Amino acid sequence: MPSMTIAKRLTVSALCCGLIWQPLQAEEERRARGRSGLSDLSHEMSTCAAYFSLLASIVQNSAGDDKKTAAAERIKLTGQAMLTQAINIAKYIGTDGNLPMQWVQVRLKEMVETINNDPPNSLRIMHTKYGQPCDELLINAPQRFLDLRQDYGD
Numbered sequence: 001m002p003s004m005t006i007a008k009r010l011t012v013s014a015l016c017c018g019l020i021w022q023p024l025q026a027e028e029e030r031r032a033r034g035r036s037g038l039s040d041l042s043h044e045m046s047t048c049a050a051y052f053s054l055l056a057s058i059v060q061n062s063a064g065d066d067k068k069t070a071a072a073e074r075i076k077l078t079g080q081a082m083l084t085q086a087i088n089i090a091k092y093i094g095t096d097g098n099l100p101m102q103w104v105q106v107r108l109k110e111m112v113e114t115i116n117n118d119p120p121n122s123l124r125i126m127h128t129k130y131g132q133p134c135d136e137l138l139i140n141a142p143q144r145f146l147d148l149r150q151d152y153g154d
Contacts, residue, residue: 034151038093045086046103048134052079
């Protein structure tokens with residue numbers, strides 16, 4: 001009879017541990033998804049920082065008036081803000097803060113190659129591949145960050 005009692009207690013203990021383990025595992029999976037999402041957001045912001053930097057340079061170097069200079073400055077500041085946020089997110093999740101700058105360099109190289117490979121169509125390609133998604137990211141990034149931060153946890 002005592003062996004039945006021990007078996008019952010072990011079974012109850014195992015069930016309790018299983019019930020505790022499931023929420024812990026689910027919480028860890030949610031945190032991992034949040035971290036991955038934040039890393040992706042940082043990467044996207046780095047890409048957009050590269051795009052806005054290149055666009056600002058193109059606008060600045062095009063022949064024109066003070067309006068183009070002012071537009072180039074606004075575009076440049078937008079890119080700098082994106083890079084700052086990408087770095088902040090990387091640091092927040094414990095990633096090297098220099099990683100976003102490395103992503104910017106890689107993307108800038110890709111963008112310049114795209115422009116050089118097809119100059120007549122490069123504006124359309126760049127706008128479709130980078131401009132539209134970056135414009136959307138400017139609008140959606142704050143809410144995405146808040147949602148992902150909630151998953152990642154404070």
